[in-house]
Amino acid sequence: MTAHTDLPPHPRSTLVQTLGLIAFLVAWVLLYRQLIPISDWLVSLLPVDRHSHTGEALAFFFYDVPKVLMLLALIVFAMGVVRSFFSAERTRALLSGKAEGAGNVMAAGLGVVTPFCSCSAVPLFIGFVSAGVPLGVTFSFLIAAPMVNEIALALLFGLLGWKVALTYMGFGLALAVIAGWIIGRLKLEHWLQDWVRQIHAGAAVETLNQSLTWPDRYAAGVEAVRDIFGKVWKWVVLGIAIGALIHGYVPADLMVRIMGADAWWSVPAAVVLGIPMYTNAAGVIPIVEALLGKGAALGTTLAFMMSVIALSLPEMIILRKVLTARLIAVFVGVVGSGILCVGFLFNLLF
Known part of the structure; x- marks a missing residue:
């Protein structure tokens, strides 16, 4: 029946x-x-x-x-x-066997439309590597998934306008592609944890239900x-509360001196400050809005945002189960250098 x-x-x-x-x-x-x-x-x-x-x-x-x-x-x-048109298995299948270069571009693009934050993307990282996806291509996905996701782009569009949102997307995707390509060129597969390299997974299984109505x-x-909502609403409220305090009580001239475009050291300082923080795009963007409203430079502020999202301390702790400390250091160094470049370029362009 x-x-x-x-x-x-x-x-x-x-x-x-x-x-x-x-x-x-x-x-x-x-x-x-x-x-x-x-x-x-x-x-x-x-x-x-x-x-x-x-x-x-x-x-x-x-x-x-x-x-x-x-x-x-x-x-x-x-x-x-x-x-609903994608699945974790389909994403893995699309990336399996892709050469570096084109694979990095595809991985970064998939990172924008797939539902993975920095921490939830790590299990997929294991699946991708075990399925034969090149390490550099996998890193392009790992960088793009949390940093250039739809939440970040939508909130940037709503709060700062389409020009900033599109420019951020362009720089973020470029960072994911280039950083992944560099890591791939370094041939560091031997710096994966032994148990990850010993996994021999079969071909990805396509489980997408094409007949969904x-x-x-x-x-x-x-x-x-x-x-x-259940995962991020409290971070949204916390981020807005911090932003409200900055908006109401922090003097504008102080913010300009600390995070203004003329303070060359503010971009690396913002990156270092952002790494130990634990929040996501929904929580950090209200803080970004308040900082910009007080006169902080756009590049410095977005560098802070990128480091919070893409180089968060919890992500590093989870990655330690998959990567050796040396490979994590390379990942942080390459991505951090890219974020610095993005910050300085944004300060020059805006």
Whole structure:
């Protein structure tokens, strides 16, 4: 007897869900356009002067929390639908056997649309290496997946505009491709942990269900929102709270002296400062917004953001189970040098 779940959905059901999605998007846009008046109204309910340091900080917090969470929900839903066309196995299959160069470019591109943060990408790193994906190609994916993901791009677009978002994407992808290519050219496979090199995995199995319906894909988008929101919302709120304190209380002239374009040492200092921090794009971008609002240089600020996302200490701890300390040092050195170059170039261009 055939289960009802095996039957295709009725066209009317698909139409109803699509119309419901359109109605949700309209409501989302209307609410998003009212966030500034709502934040000002919330501050007016409190016994603080709107133009005081506390009032500025609260207004920043009340405005940015719903704005970032709304942007996050929308883009995660959209990418959840896109990801229904992919799977971890398919990603691995696409990269297996690819030569360096073209493989690095493909790996970096896949890193943008696949649902892996720096820590969750490490298990895939093991799978890729064991499946015969070249080490440099694998590193291109490992760098791009957390740093040039849809959350970072969407929030940068919403907070800083499309020019910054596209420039960041271009530099981030270039960094992932070039760093992965350099690591691949160094032929450091012997610096993997012994147990990783001894794994002999078979060919990747394609498990993507090509027959998924659009309601199934909508459901995948909703599930992605539930999953990712549960993991990152507290980092979003924490990042915005820190950003609010910077926005309300840190003097602009002090920020310009510390992170201004004229302070050449600020870019390497920002990279060193960012490595031990543990957050993600959703948590660090509100801090980036506040720093820029206080006059920090764009290149210095984005270098800080890249180091937090791509060279986080938790990622290094997890990678230690896969890589020797020497290979981790090479990874940090190559990626860190690339981030420095990006920071200095951004300061020159913007």
